[in-house]
Amino acid sequence: MDFLLTEEHLMAQKMVRDFAQKEVYPTIKEWDRKQQMNPDVLPRMGELGILGINIPMMYGGQGFDYITLALACEELERVDTTLRVVMSVHMGLNSMALLQWGTEEQKQRFLVPQAKGEKYAAFGLTEPNAGSDVAAMTSTARREGDVYILNGEKMWISLATKADNFLVFAKTDTHANPTHAGITAFIVTKDMKGFTAGDIHGKLGVRAGSTGWFAMENVEVPIENRLGEEGEGFYIAMSCLDNGRYTVGAGAVGLIRACLEDSLKYCHERSTFGKEIGKHQLVQQKIAYMQQWYDAGRLLILKTGWMKNMGMRNTRETSMAKWYATDMSVKAALEAIQIHGAYGFSDEYDVERYLRNGKGAVIYEGTSEIHQLMQAGYALGYRVDRPIRCELPAYDPEVWQREAVVS
Amino acid sequence: MHVVVVTKSTPDTAAKVTVDASGKPTWTEAMVINPWDEYAVTEAVLLKEAHKGQATILTVGTEEHNEALKQGLAIGLDQAARVWDDALVGADSLLYAKAVAAAIQKLGNADLVIFGKEFADLGSDVHVYQVARKLGYAVLGSVSKILEIDFSAKTIKVERMLEQGKQIVTSKLPAVIAVLKDINEPKYPSFIGIRKAAKAEIPVWSLADLGLDAGTRQTQVSAYTNPPKIEGEVEIIEGASAAEKAAKLADKLIEAKVI
Numbered sequence: 001m002d003f004l005l006t007e008e009h010l011m012a013q014k015m016v017r018d019f020a021q022k023e024v025y026p027t028i029k030e031w032d033r034k035q036q037m038n039p040d041v042l043p044r045m046g047e048l049g050i051l052g053i054n055i056p057m058m059y060g061g062q063g064f065d066y067i068t069l070a071l072a073c074e075e076l077e078r079v080d081t082t083l084r085v086v087m088s089v090h091m092g093l094n095s096m097a098l099l100q101w102g103t104e105e106q107k108q109r110f111l112v113p114q115a116k117g118e119k120y121a122a123f124g125l126t127e128p129n130a131g132s133d134v135a136a137m138t139s140t141a142r143r144e145g146d147v148y149i150l151n152g153e154k155m156w157i158s159l160a161t162k163a164d165n166f167l168v169f170a171k172t173d174t175h176a177n178p179t180h181a182g183i184t185a186f187i188v189t190k191d192m193k194g195f196t197a198g199d200i201h202g203k204l205g206v207r208a209g210s211t212g213w214f215a216m217e218n219v220e221v222p223i224e225n226r227l228g229e230e231g232e233g234f235y236i237a238m239s240c241l242d243n244g245r246y247t248v249g250a251g252a253v254g255l256i257r258a259c260l261e262d263s264l265k266y267c268h269e270r271s272t273f274g275k276e277i278g279k280h281q282l283v284q285q286k287i288a289y290m291q292q293w294y295d296a297g298r299l300l301i302l303k304t305g306w307m308k309n310m311g312m313r314n315t316r317e318t319s320m321a322k323w324y325a326t327d328m329s330v331k332a333a334l335e336a337i338q339i340h341g342a343y344g345f346s347d348e349y350d351v352e353r354y355l356r357n358g359k360g361a362v363i364y365e366g367t368s369e370i371h372q373l374m375q376a377g378y379a380l381g382y383r384v385d386r387p388i389r390c391e392l393p394a395y396d397p398e399v400w401q402r403e404a405v406v407s
Numbered sequence: 408m409h410v411v412v413v414t415k416s417t418p419d420t421a422a423k424v425t426v427d428a429s430g431k432p433t434w435t436e437a438m439v440i441n442p443w444d445e446y447a448v449t450e451a452v453l454l455k456e457a458h459k460g461q462a463t464i465l466t467v468g469t470e471e472h473n474e475a476l477k478q479g480l481a482i483g484l485d486q487a488a489r490v491w492d493d494a495l496v497g498a499d500s501l502l503y504a505k506a507v508a509a510a511i512q513k514l515g516n517a518d519l520v521i522f523g524k525e526f527a528d529l530g531s532d533v534h535v536y537q538v539a540r541k542l543g544y545a546v547l548g549s550v551s552k553i554l555e556i557d558f559s560a561k562t563i564k565v566e567r568m569l570e571q572g573k574q575i576v577t578s579k580l581p582a583v584i585a586v587l588k589d590i591n592e593p594k595y596p597s598f599i600g601i602r603k604a605a606k607a608e609i610p611v612w613s614l615a616d617l618g619l620d621a622g623t624r625q626t627q628v629s630a631y632t633n634p635p636k637i638e639g640e641v642e643i644i645e646g647a648s649a650a651e652k653a654a655k656l657a658d659k660l661i662e663a664k665v666i
């Protein structure tokens with residue numbers, strides 16, 4: 001057993017930290033108030049290679065491992081959740097699905113530009129009337145010769161107005177039994193006729209990001225854009241969540257760290273009853289808990305990262321890590337606000353933003369309730385993971401660092 | 408064309424440095440590349456890319472200075488070298504400069520040696536001039552822009568930012584320059600650079616490898632002490648308008664001989 005991060009891990013982590021702290025942090029409050037995404041964020045993350053961090057070099061990525069992805073997510077969310085959301089959808093839910101399920105041709109056409117940061121990617125599963133209950137979706141895909149005709153509306157879609165490529169789930173068979181067996185996955189691009197998208201405003205958190213909707217009205221999707229087989233969509237979606245949840249959990253660890261670091265600073269600055277507030281035992285208890293949540297959350301996440309590197313199935317472990325880290329990040333934010341007193345209640349300090357941002361992560365990528373059902377299901381033996389046709393490839397440095405052959 | 412950046416690791420500028428009971432400066436945060444050297448490294452990368460040359464990063468110091476070297480490699484410099492020898496413990500700037508100059512000669516000399524403005528920890532730049540003197544190169548401090556550089560004609564034209572204003576200077580190469588923040592926007596390491604840096608085996612040269620003898624020191628640090636506590640008080644300037652407040656503030660500052 002080896003708990004040491006490598007020098008590569010540490011240097012990559014520092015690079016992402018420097019980017020987030022220097023380029024995003026100084027103006028984050030303004031963008032959060034404006035409810036707009038800083039337009040420099042996506043291009044800079046692309047230029048710096050962050051958008052392809054753990055994709056093999058032969059597919060335009062940087063060839064780092066899955067643990068580096070988690071470290072990057074922690075650093076990004078330490079500054080603002082919206083940065084990590086980019087990694088969750090662009091990388092976890094979309095690019096990694098292409099790596100896992102895509103044909104070589106699809107990888108060349110979609111994964112390469114995404115990993116290079118030339119195209120941004122998103123994930124469209126949720127609908128106005130279908131969230132946790134994925135199989136209740138009503139979007140349809142009708143096969144007509146060499147194309148599918150897609151109709152339907154997707155809602156609460158991160159990067160809806162920023163992404164170029166969408167991984168979309170729709171029913172090719174509305175009478176399938178079980179119902180989820182009728183779902184198929186497609187790659188839809190924003191330039192396709194009949195595709196429209198918009199942002200949702202008035203959200204509690206992730207206000208410096210983009211969350212929106214898109215609608216498909218008789219969108220013609222060529223058959224080459226179908227990911228996996230007809231009827232395989234539900235399994236693809238669930239495997240995407242194994243990766244998306246990993247990034248969400250890793251980010252939540254960063255949010256706990258943000259709460260802890262800001263609280264530690266304030267504990268030394270603020271005095272009451274003749275001593276700094278860090279000297280009061282009830283305040284110390286909050287700090288001790290935050291440290292515990294951070295340490296435990298980080299261990300859970302890094303272990304799932306290690307499992308991904310090894311090519312081991314990690315659905316249960318990822319669910320546990322995501323559930324624990326996101327729940328604790330909300331608690332940590334509440335405690336951080338409490339430590340900051342009235343100042344914590346104002347946007348003069350960052351901690352109120354942590355709470356607003358953290359609350360989203362106990363809803364998306366499986367609500368905390370869904371994760372509890374999953375964990376109980378595994379423990380009671382009601383739920384067993386079956387092998388899937390395409391597993392996420394194990395990390396092999398030699399393969400990951402092999403350069404593309406230029407023909 | 409060969410450019411050499413001379414660097415060291417320093418405590419992060421955000422680190423709280425205190426002198427401990429044994430009289431040694433301590434801090435908890437990790438070491439980082441001397442912040443001024445980020446500009447030097449970036450300038451070297453830009454030059455090497457534009458002129459298809461070689462760029463080396465060099466330090467004189469213990470293993471903790473590898474941090475700065477690796478950062479330089481990760482940002483895009485080609486090779487790194489470190490000089491260390493027990494005889495260098497507590498070295499003064501002159502001995503330091505001798506070691507740097509000898510290492511540059513061992514590297515096969517340089518067309519341009521770039522330093523950051525100063526060492527952020529010592530707040531000193533005397534070593535820049537000492538290295539130039541030891542090498543017999545021209546020296547240009549406070550460089551805010553390289554306007555022209557011609558490695559085959561061996562000439563350089565720079566803009567220097569001085570208290571009195573800007574100065575345009577031409578010089579022959581090889582030269583030693585010390586650069587200011589205005590010179591560029593520091594680059595981040597690339598992921599490919601990070602991998603290269605992590606794998607790099609950095610040679611360590613002793614004084615004997617450089618054919619040097621530590622000799623006797625001219626200066627020696629005898630003690631460190633914490634700076635005296637600064638006692639201050641805050642005064643809020645009241646006034647009906649911003650202009651009135653500003654006028655009052657200016658009066659106070661003149662009265663206190665601040666301006």
Ligand SMILES: Cc1cc2nc3c(=O)[nH]c(=O)nc-3n(C[C@H](O)[C@H](O)[C@H](O)COP(=O)(O)OP(=O)(O)OC[C@H]3O[C@@H](n4cnc5c(N)ncnc54)[C@H](O)[C@@H]3O)c2cc1C
Binds near residue numbers: 122123126155363367
């Ligand atoms: C900021 C943000 C970004 C998002 N980004 C994306 C995205 O990029 N792509 C995407 O596809 N979706 C996205 N979503 C949608 C998200 O995944 C869904 O909101 C989530 O799956 C929950 O679905 P729902 O909102 O419809 O809630 P519902 O499923 O309607 O749930 C309502 C409540 O009932 C509970 N509940 C439901 N079923 C059960 C049960 N069986 N037992 C116990 N309790 C239950 C839930 O836990 C919840 O508390 C995003 C959401 C947010 C807030």
